[in-house]
Structures are given as structure tokens and as C-alpha cells.
Amino acid sequence: MIFKLRNPFKPSKLDRISMLVSKVTALLNLSLTIKQVNQLHALILVNGLNHLEPIIITKIINTRSNHSEASIRYLKSLVHHSKYPNVATQTSFVQFLYQHGEFQDAVREYARVHRSGMLPCSSTIVSAIQACTRLRNRISGIMIHGHVHGYGLCGDVHVGTALVGFYSKINDVETEQKVFDEMSERNAASHVIDEFLESGNSIMAEQLFSVMGYKDVACCNSMVSWYTKKGDMEKAIATFGPMLVKTSPSWTAMITGYVDSGNMEIARNFYDVMPEQDVVSCMKMIDGYSKNGAVESAREIFNEMDEKGHSLYDAMITCYAQNDRLKDALQLFDEMIQSNVNIRPDNKTLATIISICTQWGNLSFGLWIHETLMKQMGITMDDELGTALIELYAKCGRVDKAYGLFCGLQKKDVGVYTTMILACSRNGWKYDAVKLFEEMLEANICPNLVTFSGLLTALNHVGWTEAGYPRSFKS
Incomplete structure (x- = not known):
């Protein structure tokens, strides 16, 4: 009998499969x-x-x-x-379908999971209930509610919140109230209040907040923020006043509400008595004063901040720009980049400064930013900054530089096309203006009246006004 020995240097099939699996x-x-x-x-x-x-x-x-x-x-x-099949993939698939708008399939897939005897997690049940809510599928929603009892998840706060939303949607007020009354963890349910508010169900949020025993800071902040966003400052102050602990978000929410409602005097009172002013509240005050034209008050707030970061300088520069204080904006920008301050501007700040240069017709400062400062600081060009520079160069007659930047833009809209067409028309680049218009139409970008004005100027220079535009207008 001859025995065939396995080659010890050749891996077995099992070894190959094991390696492949790894x-x-x-x-x-x-x-x-x-x-x-x-x-x-x-x-x-x-x-x-x-x-x-x-x-x-x-x-x-x-x-x-x-x-x-x-x-x-x-x-x-x-x-x-x-x-x-396993429970993890099957149940996560229900959530996937809901998140991608496949509501009907999410309900069907949940039914398959239930029939298979697998025990779904609470997040899967929540997705199925929310799918029924979006579909207004009363029968399936009630059926899933029955399963919730079988799974022992009646006290789950997330499932309860989803069921309340479902019964609210199908106008079953009695069951909605019953589910709400049965919900556990209501005394520590700030996330439930947030979910109610995010879904627009402020009545349930207020009801839950009113019956809570201990109202933690997160719950109070959520309600105060909601009231201020809706402009209901009476309810906001009624909630804010009794708070035992008032954090920076609490104060900032109140300041934001009064600024947005146009009451800068009360906003300033809140800001002044705030235990510790932060950047967010300071920026909100500057923005409010800017909209009211009170630039000196904005600068006073700015000066009072000990530590000034990029966002604060940006807010004050924007305030100056919005109120035509162009020289002050440039001076503040210069202060920002000095060695004793040394704050690195971002693309948005530079776009604002270059727009100021465009308004002022200050080509030299814009050129310095583009050709010197950006290289020194390693700032990469993006579409917002590129568009601002194109507008500057176009206004100052540097069509060559504007055109070079235009070609490098990733996204071109009607505004930047119009800027280039006008610049080309006014500076003797008439054929380029016509070419840009053709390119604009091919890209399915709709021109506006200003675009046509620039185009007609170019057509007049090339002698096509009486004959009409020979290609695009006749097609």
C-alpha cells in the first residue's frame, strides 16, 4: 500500500479558507x-x-x-x-429602511422580524412606529403597540415617545394621553422633551415639563431656548426665573431671544448681569447692535472681552462692513493679523475683507491678500474666496486675473457668470463675454437681466446687435 504524504509547504484547503476569511x-x-x-x-x-x-x-x-x-x-x-439571518442585521435593517424613507418596507420588515420570533431592540420598534406615523398606518401602529407589551418595553422612554407621536398623528387623543401617563423616567426625560420640541409637539413638551418633579438644567434650557426661538419671551422669562442653576446656555438663550425681538436694552441688561460673558453671547450682542446701526455699542462689547478669538474679530469686522465703516473694518483686520494678536483669518474673513476692498475700489490691498498673505498663511482658495476676488478684479479692470480665477472655480452660479460677462464686455473682451454666455446656457444656468445687459454690450461691440445673436437665440 502506498501512502501519499501531504506537502508540508503547501497550505491545506482549510488553511486557505482560514486565511481568506481573515x-x-x-x-x-x-x-x-x-x-x-x-x-x-x-x-x-x-x-x-x-x-x-x-x-x-x-x-x-x-x-x-x-x-x-x-x-x-x-x-x-x-x-x-x-x-x-441574525437579529442584529435584521433589526438594523428596519432602522436603515426608515432612515432612507422606505417607510412601507420598514413596516413589512419589522413584521418579518416579529414572525421569525426574533426579539427586536427598542430602537428597531421606534423606527417601525415612526414609519407607521409617517404612513398614518393606524392598524400596523396599534399592532406594534400590542407587541410592545409582549416585549416588556412599555416603560421604555423612547418607545413611549414614539407611540405618543403616533397617536397624536392619528388624532387618538385618549390613547395618546394614556401612553403618556404610563411613561416612566419622566423626571429625568430631558431628551424626551427635546424630541417633542423637534417634532413640533410643544403641547406635549409643556405638559411633560409641568408634571416633572425635579426639573434639571437640560430640561429648563430646552424650554427656554424653545420659547425664545418662538419669540414668546413671557414664557421664556417665566421658565428662566425660577431656575436654581443658570448656565451660560440659559443666559445666552435669553439674550438671543431679546436681541431677535429687537429689544436691545433688555438684552444688554441680561448680558451685563450674566455671571461670565462668553463668546456666543458677545457675538449675538454685536450682531444685534449691528442690525440696529449701533456700531459704537458693538465695539464697546467687543473691547470688554478679555480673550478675543477669530470668531469675535470676524463678528466685529462684519458689523463694520454692514454699516459702511469700511476703513474701520480694514484697520481691525490689520490689528487681527499683527504679531501681538496673531489670529489666523479663515476664508470667510478674507472674503469679507476682499468684498470691502471691492466696495472701496482698493485693488492694492486685495492683491496683497491674494498674492502675499494667503501664501504666507497657507490659505487655500475656495469658491467663496475665489468669487470675492473675481468681483474685485472685475471691478478694477483686471479681467485677466478674474478670468484665471473663474476657470478654477468648482461651482459657478449666475452671479459669478454675470460678473465675468460684465467685466469682459466693459474691458474689450467682447468675444469672451459671448463665449461665457454660451457656456452658461450649456450648463443650464438661467441668466438674469444684468447678464443680458452685459451680453448686449458685447454684441454691440462685435456688430451683432441688429442681426441678433446668431446661435443661442435662434436655437
């Missing part, structure tokens, strides 16, 4: 596109590694890239035909 698992832990996940799935099927399909499903569900209709269909097929 490699596939490692790859699935990387950040992948849907296409790359599909390729790994094909590799799994070819090698009979079907037990890895749940990992594939989880990976697709957790992929942050936009899911097309095709990828969602693929995922549905994968879930329904998987030979190794």
Missing part, C-alpha cells in the same frame, strides 16, 4: 464604497463563505455614502436570501 474580515473593517463591498460579497459567494454575509449586510447598512435605489434593492435581496 483577509476578507480585515478588508471589511476598512472604509469601503458600496461597489467595493459588492466585490467582496462576490468573493465570499465564490468561495462558499456564506456565513460572512451578515457582516456584508452590516457593512452596507453602516456605509456613509449615499445609497442609490439600486444599492437599496441589492441590500433587500441580500437580507431576504441570506442563509444566516
Whole structure:
């Protein structure tokens, strides 16, 4: 009898499969596109590694890239035909469907989970209830409510909140009140109040807040912020006043409410008695004074802050710009970048300063920012900054520099096209103006009256006014 010995240097089939599983698992832990996940799935099927399909499903569900209709269909097929279903993938799939607007399928998938005997988590039930709410599916919603009792989740605050929202949507006030009364953890349910407010259900939020025993800071801040956003300063102060602990967000919410309602005097009173002024409240005061033209009061607030960061300088520069104090804005910007202050401006700040240069016709300062300061500070051009520079160069007759920046923009809108067409028309680049207009139409960007004004100027220079525009207007 002849024995055939295995080559010790050649890996066995089991070893090869083990190595493949390790490699596939490692790859699935990387950040992948849907296409790359599909390729790994094909590799799994070819090698009979079907037990890895749940990992594939989880990976697709957790992929942050936009899911097309095709990828969602693929995922549905994968879930329904998987030979190794498990509760984690099945229940997370319900949440995935709800989050992507597949409400009907989310309800159906929840029903499949329930029929299979799997025990869904509370977040899955919440997604199913919310899907019924969006569909106004009374029967399915009530059915799921029945399952909630069976799962022992009646006291879950998230499930209860979802059920309250469902019964509110289908106008079943009696059941809504009953579910609300049964909810546990109401004395520590600031997140529930937030959910009510975010969904626009302020009545339930107020009712819950009123019956709470101990009202923590988070709950109070949520209600104060809600009232100030709605402009109901009477309820805001009634909630703010009894608060035992008032944090910076509490004070800032009140200041914001009075600023937005136009009552700067009361806002200033709150700001002055605030235990510790912060950047957010200071910026809000500057913005309020700016809208009221009280630039000196804004500067007084600015000067009082000991530590001034980029955002505070930006707010004050914007205040000067909005009130035509262009020289003051440039002086403050100069102070900002001096070595004793040394605050690095961002692209938004530079765009504001360059817009001021455009208003003032100060080409030299704009050129210095573009060609010197940006290089020194390593600031990369973006569309907002590029557009501001294009407007400056166009106004000052430097069409060559404007055109170069224009070509580098990632996104071009009607405003920047119009700026370039006008600049080209006024500075002898007539054929380029016509070419830009053609390009604009090909990009399906609708011109406005100013665009046509610039185009007609160019057409007049090339002698096409009487004959009419030979291509685009006749097509």
C-alpha cells in the first residue's frame, strides 16, 4: 500500500479558507464604497463563505455614502436570501429602511422580524412606529403597540415617545394621553422633551415639563431656548426665573431671544448681569447692535472681552462692513493679523475683507491678500474666496486675473457668470463675454437681466446687435 504524504509547504484547503476569511474580515473593517463591498460579497459567494454575509449586510447598512435605489434593492435581496439571518442585521435593517424613507418596507420588515420570533431592540420598534406615523398606518401602529407589551418595553422612554407621536398623528387623543401617563423616567426625560420640541409637539413638551418633579438644567434650557426661538419671551422669562442653576446656555438663550425681538436694552441688561460673558453671547450682542446701526455699542462689547478669538474679530469686522465703516473694518483686520494678536483669518474673513476692498475700489490691498498673505498663511482658495476676488478684479479692470480665477472655480452660479460677462464686455473682451454666455446656457444656468445687459454690450461691440445673436437665440 502506498501512502501519499501531504506537502508540508503547501497550505491545506482549510488553511486557505482560514486565511481568506481573515483577509476578507480585515478588508471589511476598512472604509469601503458600496461597489467595493459588492466585490467582496462576490468573493465570499465564490468561495462558499456564506456565513460572512451578515457582516456584508452590516457593512452596507453602516456605509456613509449615499445609497442609490439600486444599492437599496441589492441590500433587500441580500437580507431576504441570506442563509444566516441574525437579529442584529435584521433589526438594523428596519432602522436603515426608515432612515432612507422606505417607510412601507420598514413596516413589512419589522413584521418579518416579529414572525421569525426574533426579539427586536427598542430602537428597531421606534423606527417601525415612526414609519407607521409617517404612513398614518393606524392598524400596523396599534399592532406594534400590542407587541410592545409582549416585549416588556412599555416603560421604555423612547418607545413611549414614539407611540405618543403616533397617536397624536392619528388624532387618538385618549390613547395618546394614556401612553403618556404610563411613561416612566419622566423626571429625568430631558431628551424626551427635546424630541417633542423637534417634532413640533410643544403641547406635549409643556405638559411633560409641568408634571416633572425635579426639573434639571437640560430640561429648563430646552424650554427656554424653545420659547425664545418662538419669540414668546413671557414664557421664556417665566421658565428662566425660577431656575436654581443658570448656565451660560440659559443666559445666552435669553439674550438671543431679546436681541431677535429687537429689544436691545433688555438684552444688554441680561448680558451685563450674566455671571461670565462668553463668546456666543458677545457675538449675538454685536450682531444685534449691528442690525440696529449701533456700531459704537458693538465695539464697546467687543473691547470688554478679555480673550478675543477669530470668531469675535470676524463678528466685529462684519458689523463694520454692514454699516459702511469700511476703513474701520480694514484697520481691525490689520490689528487681527499683527504679531501681538496673531489670529489666523479663515476664508470667510478674507472674503469679507476682499468684498470691502471691492466696495472701496482698493485693488492694492486685495492683491496683497491674494498674492502675499494667503501664501504666507497657507490659505487655500475656495469658491467663496475665489468669487470675492473675481468681483474685485472685475471691478478694477483686471479681467485677466478674474478670468484665471473663474476657470478654477468648482461651482459657478449666475452671479459669478454675470460678473465675468460684465467685466469682459466693459474691458474689450467682447468675444469672451459671448463665449461665457454660451457656456452658461450649456450648463443650464438661467441668466438674469444684468447678464443680458452685459451680453448686449458685447454684441454691440462685435456688430451683432441688429442681426441678433446668431446661435443661442435662434436655437
